[in-house]
Amino acid sequence: MTQTAILIVCGLISGPLLGGLVSGLDRILTARMQSRIGPPLFQPFYDVIKLCFKEPLVVNVWQVFCVHVYVAASSIAVVLFFLQSDLLLILFVQAVGAVMLVVGALSSTSPFSQIGAQRELLQMLSYEPLLVLVVVGIYIETGSFKLSQIYHWPDPLLPKLPFLFIVLGYALTIKLRKSPFDLSTCHHGHQEIVKGLLTDYSGPFLALTEVGHWFEVVLLLGLCTLFWSTSWVGMGILLAATYFLEVLLDNITSRMNWRWMLSTVWGVGLALSLVNLIWLTQGG
Amino acid sequence: MEMIKKSVNRMRAKSPWLLHFDCGSCNGCDIEILACLTPVYDIERFGIINVGNPFHADVLLVSGTVNPRNRKVLSNLHAQMPGPKAVIAVGACGLSGGVFREAYNVVGGIDKVLPVDVYVPGCPPKPEAIIDGVVAALDKLKELGLRKEA
Numbered sequence: 001m002t003q004t005a006i007l008i009v010c011g012l013i014s015g016p017l018l019g020g021l022v023s024g025l026d027r028i029l030t031a032r033m034q035s036r037i038g039p040p041l042f043q044p045f046y047d048v049i050k051l052c053f054k055e056p057l058v059v060n061v062w063q064v065f066c067v068h069v070y071v072a073a074s075s076i077a078v079v080l081f082f083l084q085s086d087l088l089l090i091l092f093v094q095a096v097g098a099v100m101l102v103v104g105a106l107s108s109t110s111p112f113s114q115i116g117a118q119r120e121l122l123q124m125l126s127y128e129p130l131l132v133l134v135v136v137g138i139y140i141e142t143g144s145f146k147l148s149q150i151y152h153w154p155d156p157l158l159p160k161l162p163f164l165f166i167v168l169g170y171a172l173t174i175k176l177r178k179s180p181f182d183l184s185t186c187h188h189g190h191q192e193i194v195k196g197l198l199t200d201y202s203g204p205f206l207a208l209t210e211v212g213h214w215f216e217v218v219l220l221l222g223l224c225t226l227f228w229s230t231s232w233v234g235m236g237i238l239l240a241a242t243y244f245l246e247v248l249l250d251n252i253t254s255r256m257n258w259r260w261m262l263s264t265v266w267g268v269g270l271a272l273s274l275v276n277l278i279w280l281t282q283g284g
Numbered sequence: 285m286e287m288i289k290k291s292v293n294r295m296r297a298k299s300p301w302l303l304h305f306d307c308g309s310c311n312g313c314d315i316e317i318l319a320c321l322t323p324v325y326d327i328e329r330f331g332i333i334n335v336g337n338p339f340h341a342d343v344l345l346v347s348g349t350v351n352p353r354n355r356k357v358l359s360n361l362h363a364q365m366p367g368p369k370a371v372i373a374v375g376a377c378g379l380s381g382g383v384f385r386e387a388y389n390v391v392g393g394i395d396k397v398l399p400v401d402v403y404v405p406g407c408p409p410k411p412e413a414i415i416d417g418v419v420a421a422l423d424k425l426k427e428l429g430l431r432k433e434a
């Protein structure tokens with residue numbers, strides 16, 4: 001009982017803490033790649049605290065409700081991850097949160113917000129099936145959706161599921177709002193259709209969307225750790241390499257349109273997953 | 285309580301988000317403002333982000349003269365920014381109308397429409413001067429923040 005409580009608290013604290021640090025590192029790394037110095041490591045925290053104490057301006061009260069559900073859902077997903085719960089359950093809880101953010105954006109009449117919301121829906125349409133396929137691959141290999149069992153699997157999953165890891169990379173790129181998939185809204189200082197999905201969230205509510213985003217980043221990086229769960233070193237190297245590649249990709253690619261995103265992510269993503277799944281079931 | 289207020293104010297000064305509005309400038313000032321974003325000046329060092337959305341902005345950076353057509357847009361943008369907020373007028377045009385002062389359609393400087401906190405002179409001002417102007421506006425932001433919470 002006490003262990004559960006400790007895990008819940010760990011999840012709730014480490015979500016924003018790790019997410020914020022990762023986002024700070026991301027900004028510094030991006031700046032260095034563009035031969036700039038970049039902001040301090042804790043800049044994302046400064047931003048969020050500042051936003052929390054700004055005057056609350058609400059376009060539509062639904063936004064307030066939606067953004068709270070978004071943060072609740074993404075934090076519950078991370079807590080469930082820490083509690084070593086069921087992977088499918090975690091994915092669906094996270095999806096509920098993501099949908100609520102879109103509903104909030106749709107409740108405003110601003111065209112930027114509307115277009116951003118439509119694009120976000122298309123992005124979800126691209127990555128959600130892939131995430132489910134990744135989880136299915138993990139199930140076929142380990143025989144369980146339960147995280148506690150997957151983490152106790154004796155061998156690293158990456159050699160068995162290399163293509164599915166690439167597929168997870170696609171989902172991660174979309175979720176982190178990185179080029180070439182930063183259509184609905186863009187992270188950091190970039191602008192796209194003003195701020196797309198987040199245009200009409202402001203002040204404390206914008207801060208909440210940011211915190212929710214940190215939870216999601218932690219969750220997705222947690223999913224990446226599943227692929228090398230046998231040793232801490234392997235896990236660390238895998239995470240660092242994946243994130244470095246994400247930032248590199250962000251800096252060397254330009255933003256594409258949603259048609260390209262849908263066809264590439266589905267075409268390449270589904271093909272890679274299928275090859276990997278067939279290999280697992282037939283070859284193994 | 286006092287400590288929290290102080291630290292929140294410190295955060296405010298560390299993350300000023302800019303909204304840049306070209307109020308009919310000749311584009312000289314705008315080029316200098318955008319130059320601040322380049323690796324040479326790298327304003328992100330100070331946590332400054334150039335946002336395109338008044339809802340997210342803390343500081344309104346205006347270049348150019350006000351005319352009867354754009355004064356409404358200008359005051360609209362200012363009204364859409366959640367407080368505490370500061371306004372910076374950039375360039376001779378933003379200060380007084382500059383070389384366009386005598387034109388029939390020019391109302392004058394930005395302060396004819398909005399309360400301006402910091403004036404950055406020059407035609408156009410150097411990027412260093414613009415960055416200095418933003419840093420000077422931070423004190424104003426802090427002061428406003430303290431007054432609001434008091």
Ligand code: SF4
Nearest residue numbers: 309310312375376377
């Ligand atoms: S101050 Fe000079 S450079 Fe700036 S808008 Fe006016 S004329 Fe152009």
